[in-house]
Amino acid sequence: MKDTTNAVQEAVKKVFDGLDVVLGWKPGYDSRHMTPAFIRKAGDIDQMVFNPLCVQNLSGYLVNTLDAGDAEKESRIGICVKGCDSRSVVELIQEGLVARERLHIIGIPCRGVVDMKKLERLRPGLESVEQVTVESDEVIVTTAGNPERFPAEKVLAHKCLQCRYPNPVIYDELIGDPVAARCDKDAPPPVVETLDGLSLEERAGFWSSELDRCIRCYACRNACPLCVCQDNCIAETRSPKWVSQRSGLPEKFLFHLIRTVHLAGRCTECGECMRVCPVGIPVTLLMEKMNHIVKDLFDYEAGIDPELKLPFQGYDPSESGI
Amino acid sequence: MEDQQATTTQEQKIRIVGFLCNWCSYGGADTAGVCRFKQPTDVRIVRIPCTGRMDPMFVAKALINGADGVLVSGCHPNDCHYSVGNFYARRRMEAFKRFLPFIGIDTRRFRYTWVSASEGQVWQQVITEFTEEIHRLGPNPGLAGTAEAGRIPALAI
Numbered sequence: 001m002k003d004t005t006n007a008v009q010e011a012v013k014k015v016f017d018g019l020d021v022v023l024g025w026k027p028g029y030d031s032r033h034m035t036p037a038f039i040r041k042a043g044d045i046d047q048m049v050f051n052p053l054c055v056q057n058l059s060g061y062l063v064n065t066l067d068a069g070d071a072e073k074e075s076r077i078g079i080c081v082k083g084c085d086s087r088s089v090v091e092l093i094q095e096g097l098v099a100r101e102r103l104h105i106i107g108i109p110c111r112g113v114v115d116m117k118k119l120e121r122l123r124p125g126l127e128s129v130e131q132v133t134v135e136s137d138e139v140i141v142t143t144a145g146n147p148e149r150f151p152a153e154k155v156l157a158h159k160c161l162q163c164r165y166p167n168p169v170i171y172d173e174l175i176g177d178p179v180a181a182r183c184d185k186d187a188p189p190p191v192v193e194t195l196d197g198l199s200l201e202e203r204a205g206f207w208s209s210e211l212d213r214c215i216r217c218y219a220c221r222n223a224c225p226l227c228v229c230q231d232n233c234i235a236e237t238r239s240p241k242w243v244s245q246r247s248g249l250p251e252k253f254l255f256h257l258i259r260t261v262h263l264a265g266r267c268t269e270c271g272e273c274m275r276v277c278p279v280g281i282p283v284t285l286l287m288e289k290m291n292h293i294v295k296d297l298f299d300y301e302a303g304i305d306p307e308l309k310l311p312f313q314g315y316d317p318s319e320s321g322i
Numbered sequence: 323m324e325d326q327q328a329t330t331t332q333e334q335k336i337r338i339v340g341f342l343c344n345w346c347s348y349g350g351a352d353t354a355g356v357c358r359f360k361q362p363t364d365v366r367i368v369r370i371p372c373t374g375r376m377d378p379m380f381v382a383k384a385l386i387n388g389a390d391g392v393l394v395s396g397c398h399p400n401d402c403h404y405s406v407g408n409f410y411a412r413r414r415m416e417a418f419k420r421f422l423p424f425i426g427i428d429t430r431r432f433r434y435t436w437v438s439a440s441e442g443q444v445w446q447q448v449i450t451e452f453t454e455e456i457h458r459l460g461p462n463p464g465l466a467g468t469a470e471a472g473r474i475p476a477l478a479i
Contacts, residue, residue: 192424195424196424200426200427201426202426203423203424203425203426204425204427204465205426206426207425207426208426208465242379242383249465250387253382253386253425253465254379254383254386257379257386257425258379260421261377261382264414264417264418265417286424286425289421289424290417290421293420293421294417296420297413297416297417297420298413311413312410312413312414312417315409315410315413316409317399317400317406317409319409319413322412322413322415322416
């Protein structure tokens with residue numbers, strides 16, 4: 001872990017002169033949380049870290065915060081990405097929202113990040129975490145010199161347990177060696193598969209009870225690197241008025257269906273929506289299912305190749321069966 | 323709305339929303355009417371400029387707010403008035419149709435099809451078949467009330 005942190009800092013130092021800002025992670029308000037870092041001064045590079053607590057997908061900042069889509073702009077942006085984050089960057093480049101030439105991408109192969117909510121539930125009162133190491137089926141958390149081992153499936157984030165792209169798919173520089181994926185590239189997402197095995201009524205029951213908790217805080221939308229409309233989101237406009245101000249189940253379903261439909265074939269399954277949900281709704285599952293359908297129909301996966309056209313922005317007259 | 327429902331019989335209490343493209347299927351439905359083909363009366367038709375205008379959210383909003391079925395119909399592939407509108411539409415429609423069961427909506431409640439302006443008879447057949455299917459399925463159970471319907475799986479998420 002220390003090694004990766006050092007390697008990230010070294011990599012940033014090497015290229016920092018040509019860049020105006022570097023996106024990375026730094027320690028947050030306590031030892032269990034890392035926070036996004038915007039490095040604008042060479043002196044701040046030493047703050048940067050990389051460890052399995054660096055959960056945030058930084059690519060979301062590229063569009064609305066830094067306006068990286070305008071190739072004419074001079075400022076150059078450095079960004080640290082894990083495997084999943086890199087797919088979001090590719091997707092943004094694909095959609096013309098980010099200019100590739102403005103980016104310097106530092107790719108970091110990743111064995112998974114810790115879902116702090118899961119860990120706190122499993123082991124309450126965890127303080128002063130010194131080190132977290134992710135191994136293939138175990139996560140080792142060291143507090144006050146005392147290492148504790150947890151089974152990986154109990155503490156890693158949902159997205160990491162079904163990770164198919166642990167290594168960045170786009171980068172200018174790769175830190176460390178590529179690591180092995182936890183899941184096969186073509187395997188269907190396991191939790192979605194479990195849900196698919198249920199009856200229609202059971203699935204309706206599952207989603208009704210999950211989405212019933214939704215308070216429509218729109219955190220999922222705000223955290224999503226690909227929900228780029230943000231302030232113009234049709235979930236909040238009065239004209240057209242897709243979703244009313246009522247707080248019933250239909251409104252909650254509609255809001256999440258808006259996200260599903262608008263992210264169809266675009267979502268890179270970085271899991272930010274699920275991570276930020278204050279009421280713990282597994283929002284990502286909707287997008288995972290939709291992506292699986294898109295893969296089935298069009299043999300397409302989002303955020304893999306910056307040159308590819310989006311499936312719903314094109315057509316193929318020779319397609320049959322649909 | 324209440325009055326309208328009160329005057330209809332139990333058997334007819336089915337509401338189907340039909341989204342028909344201006345150039346083909348709307349004309350097709352018109353042809354069926356002009357030819358005096360007998361048609362079921364459960365469908366409310368919304369005219370759209372082209373199936374390319376179809377947002378899957380139209381379907382979602384209709385089904386979630388209580389419609390019992392949604393039918394989308396447009397020009398045959400390769401015959402779109404705007405050349406390619408229905409090519410775009412069918413990709414979206416198919417993906418969304420396959421997605422519906424995942425949130426517990428019967429995929430049979432949504433159908434998309436192609437009917438040209440001259441095919442009055444085809445329209446009669448399509449709408450009769452679809453209406454019969456929706457009658458067999460019965461009223462849309464909706465979202466509420468299904469929460470207790472089954473064991474809710476304890477997922478490792």
